[in-house]
Amino acid sequence: MKTFYCCLSLLLIYGICHDSLAKEPPTEEELELKQHPRLVSSRDFAALDEELETRFWHDKAQSILADKLSHHKALNENRAKNIILFLGDGMSVHTIAATRAHLGDSNKQVYFEKFPYVGLSKTYAIDERTPDSASTATAYLSGVKGNYGTIGVNAEVPRRDCLAATNTSTHTQSIAQWAQEAGKWAGLVTTARVTHASPAGVYAHTAERDWEDDQTIEKHGCSAELNTDIARQLVEGSVGKDLRVILGGGRAKFRDQTKHDEEGILGERSDGRDLIEDWKNEKTERGQRGEYVWSLKGLSQLDLSKTDYLLGLFDASHCPYHGDRQRSHLEYAEPSLSDMTEAALKVLSRSEEGYFLFVESGRIDMAHHATLAHKALEDTQEFANAIELARDLTNEEDTLIVVTSDHSHTMSINGYPYRRQNIYETAPNLADDELPFTILSYANGPGFKQTYNEQIGRLDLSHVNTENVDFEFQATVPLSSETHGGEDVAVFASGPKEHLFSGNYEQSTIPALMAHAANIGPFAEDKLKN
Ligand SMILES: *[C@@H]1O[C@H](CO)[C@@H](O)[C@H](O)[C@H]1NC(C)=O
Numbered sequence: 176m177k178t179f180y181c182c183l184s185l186l187l188i189y190g191i192c193h194d195s196l197a198k199e200p201p202t203e204e205e206l207e208l209k210q211h212p213r214l215v216s217s218r219d220f221a222a223l224d225e226e227l228e229t230r231f232w233h234d235k236a237q238s239i240l241a242d243k244l245s246h247h248k249a250l251n252e253n254r255a256k257n258i259i260l261f262l263g264d265g266m267s268v269h270t271i272a273a274t275r276a277h278l279g280d281s282n283k284q285v286y287f288e289k290f291p292y293v294g295l296s297k298t299y300a301i302d303e304r305t306p307d308s309a310s311t312a313t314a315y316l317s318g319v320k321g322n323y324g325t326i327g328v329n330a331e332v333p334r335r336d337c338l339a340a341t342n343t344s345t346h347t348q349s350i351a352q353w354a355q356e357a358g359k360w361a362g363l364v365t366t367a368r369v370t371h372a373s374p375a376g377v378y379a380h381t382a383e384r385d386w387e388d389d390q391t392i393e394k395h396g397c398s399a400e401l402n403t404d405i406a407r408q409l410v411e412g413s414v415g416k417d418l419r420v421i422l423g424g425g426r427a428k429f430r431d432q433t434k435h436d437e438e439g440i441l442g443e444r445s446d447g448r449d450l451i452e453d454w455k456n457e458k459t460e461r462g463q464r465g466e467y468v469w470s471l472k473g474l475s476q477l478d479l480s481k482t483d484y485l486l487g488l489f490d491a492s493h494c495p496y497h498g499d500r501q502r503s504h505l506e507y508a509e510p511s512l513s514d515m516t517e518a519a520l521k522v523l524s525r526s527e528e529g530y531f532l533f534v535e536s537g538r539i540d541m542a543h544h545a546t547l548a549h550k551a552l553e554d555t556q557e558f559a560n561a562i563e564l565a566r567d568l569t570n571e572e573d574t575l576i577v578v579t580s581d582h583s584h585t586m587s588i589n590g591y592p593y594r595r596q597n598i599y600e601t602a603p604n605l606a607d608d609e610l611p612f613t614i615l616s617y618a619n620g621p622g623f624k625q626t627y628n629e630q631i632g633r634l635d636l637s638h639v640n641t642e643n644v645d646f647e648f649q650a651t652v653p654l655s656s657e658t659h660g661g662e663d664v665a666v667f668a669s670g671p672k673e674h675l676f677s678g679n680y681e682q683s684t685i686p687a688l689m690a691h692a693a694n695i696g697p698f699a700e701d702k703l704k705n
């Protein structure tokens with residue numbers, strides 16, 4: 176009771192200061208009504224008949240309960256021969272919930288939400304509350320938290336320090352290395368550049384995520400002799416050169432600035448090297464069949480059952496957003512995330528000892544940074560498609576699939592949208608300034624400029640097509656790139672030892688759980704006994 180009165184008086188004080196001293200404080204009843212206003216229901220809304228009945232909800236709960244009881248009765252204690260880690264970059268819990276609406280109704284399930292066990296991962300970096308994709312990749316791939324902007328090194332290494340990361344005692348080992356040491360194959364797939372922060376966590380050690388090519392290292396005043404750029408680590412490093420599958424974007428990081436690539440785009444290196452040629456030669460020297468492709472056509476013409484090593488770089492930089500890929504018919508030129516995942520599994524499933532595969536949907540994050548919520552949700556939908564395909568192509572008895580995100584974003588679902596309202600519209604209720612506001616909105620970002628004008632104030636969005644895929648959603652604070660969010664992200668698991676993934680834990684626990692399920696690396700059963 177005490178706290179209730181305390182809160183109430185705080186609210187009242189706030190109300191008085193906020194409005195004006197002359198106004199009467201709102202009554203308790205008025206406050207209640209403001210918090211939960213009476214809503215006008217949508218004219219075209221028709222309830223599903225079944226949802227009106229108590230019986231329907233009890234049946235639904237009953238079937239979920241039965242599922243849970245059967246999972247508890249027979250825990251999947253198998254050993255994971257294969258592990259697939261799916262990473263939705265920047266895929267906050269809000270992003271997943273909004274994707275249900277994107278799929279048509281709040282009662283939809285995004286495919287991986289069906290996985291039997293869900294946990295929450297704490298994402299902070301050693302030096303920052305809100306992390307980036309580099310420090311988080313170190314955490315969920317190698318089990319160690321590092322500093323913001325650093326990859327595959329512990330927190331002894333400050334970001335962009337020219338020397339600290341050259342001491343290998345700072346290097347962390349990724350689960351890809353543990354898998355390789357156990358005789359498993361390893362691979363990576365991403366819609367970002369294969370040298371970008373998240374995939375780099377599989378194979379690289381660096382004080383600076385932007386050191387994807389040698390030129391950038393020199394530009395930052397460090398030595399490209401002392402520090403090996405990320406592209407070179409992918410081709411020459413001990414984990415990188417043994418990766419069986421590398422699929423994504425980022426060709427320019429592999430070629431010199433004077434050389435055009437297959438699509439006429441110049442490279443970004445300054446050391447004169449063609450790392451794609453070097454990659455092919457290294458495989459030939461080992462007597463292995465290494466195939467390099469740069470288009471969907473090239474990929475589809477390969478005999479993957481005879482490919483030992485596969486390198487596919489489908490864009491000079493990042494692959495396109497999934498929706499843009501379809502709208503601009505790049506679907507004939509570039510593979511989708513699902514296409515790449517399928518190709519990767521075809522190669523890796525030939526390994527007798529099993530495999531570790533990392534699959535990243537890298538551009539959910541970039542769409543959020545641009546407050547392009549529509550594209551973020553389209554990419555999340557395709558991410559779910561790739562996961563469904565992987566679950567269908569593998570067996571829950573021997574293949575553990577973990578789906579998570581590295582960090583959150585600031586998008587929220589706000590206002591009181593109708594049950595089946597298009598999520599890209601404005602909320603049915605108006606703001607206090609009698610103007611509409613978008614349901615999806617960001618705490619900060621470039622969308623501010625689309626929705627606010629210094630002279631006029633908030634712009635009237637009633638005649639703006641907010642459903643347009645290029646509409647930048649409303650943001651409270653102007654910022655050229657929207658920021659990440661600092662709250663927890665979800666972890667979904669299906670397969671051997673899936674039950675270990677429930678609860679709330681440090682993000683750096685994830686590789687320990689996966690490695691334990693596969694009995695590899697420092698978290699293998701016998702290692703833990705010693
Ligand atoms: C590398 O770091 C370790 C641990 O801090 C230290 O003992 C060692 O002297 C360092 N090596 C070099 C070459 O600086």
Ligand SMILES: [Zn+2]
Binds near residue numbers: 544
């Ligand atoms: Zn980001």
